[in-house]
Amino acid sequence: MYNRMDILSDKDFDLLHENTLRVFEQVGVAFHSEKALDIFKRHDIKVENGVVYLGAKDVEKALATTPSSYKIHARNPQHDVVMGGDNLVIAPGYGAPFVVKKGVQHRAVLEDYRNFCKLVQTSNHIDYNGMLMGDPSDIPADRGHLHMMLANLVNCDKPFIGSSVSERAALDSIEMAGIAFGGKENIQDKPVTMGIISSLSPLAYSSEMAEALIVYAEYGQVNMVALLSQGGSTAPVTLPGLLVTQNAEILAGIVLTQLVNPGSPVIYGSTSTVTDMKTGSLAIGAPEQWLIQNATQQMGQRYGLPTRGSGGITDAHCLDMQAGIESALSLGTTVMSGANFLLHGCGILGAYIAMSFEKFLADEEICGMLRRNLKGLGVTEERIDFATIKEVGPGGEYLTHPATFKHCRTEFYLPEIMRRNDYSTWSVKGKKEIFDIAEKKVEERLEQWREPEMDGDIRARLEKYVEQAF
C-alpha cells in the first residue's frame, strides 16, 4: 500500500546524493576560515579561492568514521542520553532575541534564561538543556555565552548545548564543561556537550561557525551540523534543489569534523523551510517545512547518522490555533520521520523571533503526547484480554470492570495542561484558554525547581572563569 510518510524512495535518494557530489565537484563549498581551509588542504582536498571541492572518496571516508550512535553524559548520570538509533532527545528553542507574553515582546534577559534552565530541569519531556533560550540582552554580546554556560551548569544537571558563536566561545564552553566534569582531560572524546553549527546558505561556512566546529571536533564533543536555508532565497525554490544544496552544506561540515578528529560524534540535520512569497519573509510554519523535515531525517538515516529535526515552531506570535497547528505538525512530522534530536522542541513563537514560557509548556505537552504514542500499541494476547471482552459481552460496560481499574493509570497519557471539561464546567471555571493554564503552571514549575547538587569548589571555579574571561 502506498505509504504516505515514505516520501523518499531509494531512487530519489540516489539522485539527491549524486547531485550533491556534482555540487562538490563543480560548485564547491566556501569556507571563510583559513584554519578550516588549511585542514582541507592538508588532506589533499582541492581548495581554490576559499572554495573547497570535495570528492566522493572524501565523503565516503568521513561516513566510515562517524558513529551512528553514542552517549552524551550529563552531570547527573541519570540524565545521560543516547543519540542515534531509535532514540529521541528533545531540546528547547534556540536563538530568539525576545521573550513574548500575550502578544507583548521584551528583549530577553539573563533571568529569563535562568528560568528556562529551571523549566528544563523540572521537565518530564525535555531531556537536553539549551543555549540561547532567549539571547540575554543585559549581558555584553561577547560575554553572553559565559553566563549562559554558567546558568546551564548551575540550574540544571541534564546535558547541555555549548556556544558556537565563535572559536573563543566554543573554547570557553569546553573549558567550563571541563571544570564541571573535574578536568578537561575527563571530557576529551567523552561527549558532554554540543555545538550547533549552521552553514551560511548557500554553500558556505562563516569563519566563526567553521572554527567553533573545529573546537568541538578537537575535543570529541558533538557537532550538530544543521542549517536554516530558505527555499527561494538562500536555497533553490524547488524542494529537491534545496535538499541538494542542504545536503552539500551539511556533509561538507561533517567531513571537516572527521578530518579534525576521526570518530568525533556528529548529528545530521536541518530546519530549512521556504520563503513566504507574499512578504519575502521566513515561513517556518509552512507545510513544506514538514516535508523537508521528513526528507532530511530519511537522508540522515541513509547516511547512518543520528539526525536532527525541528520542534514546535510557528509563525504565530501568540498561543492561538495557528500556533498549535504549525507547532504540532512540525513536531509530529519530525518525530514520526525518525528524528533523534529535536532543537527548538519547545517555546518558539513568531518564526524564531521570540521564546514564550507558556508556549514552552504547551509544546512540552505535544512532546509528551508524541512520546506516549512512540510506545506503540503493545499487541499481545494478554493486552487483548479476550476473557474480559467475553465477560462484559454485548451491551455491557467496562468502566466499573476490575481490568479498567488495573490499567487506567498507566494506559492513557495524563495531560498536564490540556483541558477536557465539558462546556458548562469550562464556562463556570472562567472559559480559560491553554495560555491561562500554562501561565499558572509555569509559576508552579519555577516554584518546585530545586538547584541540583554541585561541588562547591567546582561552582567557585566556574564563577571565577566567567569573571576573569577576557
Added chain:
Amino acid sequence: MYNRMDILSDKDFDLLHENTLRVFEQVGVAFHSEKALDIFKRHDIKVENGVVYLGAKDVEKALATTPSSYKIHARNPQHDVVMGGDNLVIAPGYGAPFVVKKGVQHRAVLEDYRNFCKLVQTSNHIDYNGMLMGDPSDIPADRGHLHMMLANLVNCDKPFIGSSVSERAALDSIEMAGIAFGGKENIQDKPVTMGIISSLSPLAYSSEMAEALIVYAEYGQVNMVALLSQGGSTAPVTLPGLLVTQNAEILAGIVLTQLVNPGSPVIYGSTSTVTDMKTGSLAIGAPEQWLIQNATQQMGQRYGLPTRGSGGITDAHCLDMQAGIESALSLGTTVMSGANFLLHGCGILGAYIAMSFEKFLADEEICGMLRRNLKGLGVTEERIDFATIKEVGPGGEYLTHPATFKHCRTEFYLPEIMRRNDYSTWSVKGKKEIFDIAEKKVEERLEQWREPEMDGDIRARLEKYVEQAF
C-alpha cells in the same frame, strides 16, 4: 530503519483478526432489529437471543464482494469523488447539537446548517458535503433530516451524506437523492450518497442504525460503517482490546451490507478514543486517538477496504493552541496513515458538542497544507536544476533568479488564513489571532457563494417531498 508510523506488524494484525473471530464465535454481536436478525438467519448464520455469531467463512465471503474502490457521483460531475486506493475525500463535522463562537454556544438552527453547506460549496479543500453539520433545533426532530437533505441538494452540488437516524430517514434520503438524480432507478447501485452507521458499543447495533444500513445497502449506496467506542467505558481499557471489539463491530456491519446486496460499497472506519480517567468524559483530543486512527486505517487497508478516519477534532472549546494541537495531530495522523475518507474534517470543537464556523476554516487550512504535502517532493533532475545551483554558487542568492520567479506561485502552498507577518506588522495590524482572520473570511465565503444550478422541476418536487413527508 524502524519506521515510527508502522505501528501494526503483520503479526499484530493476525492476532487482532484471530481474536475478532473468537469474539464472533464465543461472544457475538447483538442486533436490536428483527429485520437484521432475519437476514442473518436466512443466510444460515447462528442467531441466539438477538445475538449474531458469525463464522470466519461469513467474513471471508463478505470481504470477497466488497469493492476496494468506487466512484461517488455528485449532482455536478466535476465534483465526483473516488473512494479508496490512495484517494483522500474530506467531509465536515457531523452531529454537533451546538454552534459556538468565541466561547459562547447557541443551539444550532437550520440557517447554520445552510451556511455550512455554502462553506462546503465554496471550499477548495472539502470535497464532500455533510449531514448534521449542526443539528437544527428549530425543526421537529423527526423532520430534521428532510430539511437537511433539501439544504444539501439546493446549496451545494458536491456529493453528500444522507441521514441514518432511522430506517424512515434513510428511505427519505434515498427518495430525495433519487429525485435529484432524475429518478430512484438512476441511483440503484450507483453511489450518490452515504449513510454514517455507528454500532452501539460494545458489540451491538441499535435497530435504527441496523435498518438504516439495510436501506443504504439495498440501494447500493455507501455504508460508512464506523463507531465511536471509548476505551475504559464502552470498549476495553487496553488499546489492543479496543481494536478487537471495534473490529468485530465494524466487520459485523459490513457482513450485513453484503448479505443484503453483495458488492454494495462500504467504508471501514472509526473515531474511537479513550475515556479521560479524571473526569470520566470523552477525550477526543487524546494522543491515543491518533494511535487508534493509525491502527484503524492500517487494518481497513489490510482488509482491502476504503478506510475512514477522523479529522480536525479537539476537546478545546475555542480556537486556542490546544484546539490547533489536537486538531492538527488528529488530522495529520489520520491522513498520513492512509485514510481515504475523513468525517469531522472541519469545524468540531468541545469533544463533538459544537460546530464553529471559524474553526471550519482553520481546519480547512490544515487540510490544504496536508494535501500539498501529499503531492510529495517530485525528485527529478529537472526539479533539482543543477544548472541554477551552479550559476548561483556559494554565497549567491536565489530570490532574484528567474527560476524562482518561474516556480514561486506553484511550488509553495499559499495559506488562506495563516499569518506570516513579522512582529511589528502584526502589532500594527491589531495583533489579530487566527479566529479574527477566520471570522472575516467566513463572511467573505458566504458572500461569494452562488446557488448551484438545479432543474426547476426537481427543486419543486424536492420541496414538495419535504412538505408532504409524514
